[in-house]
Amino acid sequence: MELDEKFKALSTNNAPGQEVRQNLRDINSIMLGEILDGVPIDFSHGDVDAFPPTPSSDESWKEGFSRGGSQAYTEYRGKAEIRNRLAVRLGEFTGRPIEANSELIITPGTQGALFLALASTVDAGTKVAVVEPDYFANRKLVKFFGGDILPIPLNYKNSQFENSPDINRIEDAFKAGAKVLVFSTPNNPTGLVYSKNTITKIADLAVTHDVSVIVDQLYSRMLYSGEVYTHLRSCDVQPKNLITIMGPSKTESLSGFRLGVAFGTPKLIERMESLQAIVSLRAAGYNQAVLDTWFQEPLGWMENRIREHELIRDELLKTFRASNIYTASPQAGSYLFPQLPPLSVDLYTFIHLLRHQAKVIVTPGSEFDPACKDSIRLNFSQDYSAAIAAAKRIVKMVDIYRT
């Protein structure tokens, strides 16, 4: 009975990528108007056909495969040589050196890293400050480990200088006994990048109240024109327990390899490895070889990829805003979080209709903040024309079902 409850909280019915398991039986009786023609598009995740994996990633894989046993069986925390090289590059990127042997673990995707990091810090009754909206798995993981969620509202609809998680609420949560803070920056789903001021305050508060911080920086490389990114690792004041999570699944489109990394406090990395040993042993051995392409992309490749995403972002923002659909401007990453006006159907029905009538798959806002029943998340790492056309279909659908 308790396990039933525990797993109910993990329901994946509305999770990105799981739409194929939804039952659409009665949708025709609810539908208004005609089917909207167009190329089907799945905004629930990035399209790695539109933005293919880093050049030569398959060749790196092949080299790994050719190395045989030494690449198939690595330490649970990942192959030492690969960790050594990664540690240098990630240390430079994040503004603080990483000791490869004790401070870094390779995981099966950033999801794997997040799971291990929360398992290593959250137990039954642990109070955990969780930003809302934020990546849906954060909440689910805390609940799975029996932790108590102290929600921290994220202000993302103001001017860029005012946008921030509510720092007073963070301080209140820490005073109320929170032992862990988990958040993503750039924020998933809004694309908000935490300012230097915000990051510094978070670091200071974590030190004062001895709170472990887990920061998910998955999208930190796809930073748009004029934006500045602050790594928590680069602050002068460092929390005693800090884990930074990154991976090449998004900007680099290497999601099909399931690769992520976590780096930070040795004691937590040690715990994460112990747990990885009974969860999945290691990130797939041959795939680990592909990490040698990371931060080693051909000259100009990354800049070009960012520019292409920025063009899609700008055009989508224009499309939604022209129809008065409020949409915050993402400073980084490829997520957009449009807020829909009041509709004659509830959010889930509208999303089913979008899929059935407009051939557009999106993720409900409630996956990111349980109270958010009026927003949808789009991953716009898609073919330019198909994405714009699909956004126009979303606008049409909003007009059809607007109250």
Added chain:
Amino acid sequence: MELDEKFKALSTNNAPGQEVRQNLRDINSIMLGEILDGVPIDFSHGDVDAFPPTPSSDESWKEGFSRGGSQAYTEYRGKAEIRNRLAVRLGEFTGRPIEANSELIITPGTQGALFLALASTVDAGTKVAVVEPDYFANRKLVKFFGGDILPIPLNYKNSQFENSPDINRIEDAFKAGAKVLVFSTPNNPTGLVYSKNTITKIADLAVTHDVSVIVDQLYSRMLYSGEVYTHLRSCDVQPKNLITIMGPSKTESLSGFRLGVAFGTPKLIERMESLQAIVSLRAAGYNQAVLDTWFQEPLGWMENRIREHELIRDELLKTFRASNIYTASPQAGSYLFPQLPPLSVDLYTFIHLLRHQAKVIVTPGSEFDPACKDSIRLNFSQDYSAAIAAAKRIVKMVDIYRT
């Protein structure tokens, strides 16, 4: 503090493959006699250079990679087309049809399957019957989820007809409130295959006492001459909750791809998928394509692979037995579990000495049964000559340190 305790139970210091992290500083002061020359050998896992992956597995991977997005992003439980094909072949192999949509999940290795299966059945205080000796992660997983272990002794030193887990102890454990039974057959580390009689009794008892059964059949394909394998799934009487775990990591040497499957009761498969969504999302997408080579090996390939392992097994048994080192004869799989005579050093020191002085890595018996301080586990899926030579070095080492 509680987390410290929890993770202490997960220590991987003596786990297979982690030997590189051990500190060998003081070994020279303990060492007796000379260094024994020979090709270094790592019996902690199979050597995929000696027994390479299934032919064309890399080409299957490449085809998967070429398919792009549809292969990179699959349902959390794995790509439907691949599950459909697998379900047919696994249903035939295990003697009962599998409904691909609801009864099967693809996982990151069999380790991933085991983790998800135990997470779906064990919660704080759940009583779990665990066979000893058995795969070391079984105990660790139960502890991690807060379950209570009810140990079931395995008799593996008698004649083949008497070898079996203690059925009376299983019945006692079930009567005492065990809700889950987990075991491997062929048993890891002894290679014992549970007889039809044993398997039938387990199924009957599980039905009578409403116990969930998780059976790890990882090595069930590598069955030696004259042996018979019984799948619990093929029994007339079926437990209400039954999960069978298999994977191509061992006999097929596909461990570097991290692929496993679990199949059985839909409710548990559903839970396992919900959890996979927050643990690692899915088995690496491109790698899943390699499952199309499984149970589709070239004609005669599997028979030949089994024959080659049987030759190594026979020669190793002869080597150990000639020196009166008791070793049960594995009926399947590539594990050997020799029992050492009383030594002048403890088991862990002896194992460190083996590595340092004889260039042989083995896994201590205590990883499989905490009370077992006199046995070592060898994975003999190795180069024939190197394995035999290494076994002779083990025998020499036993003679040097024998009391």
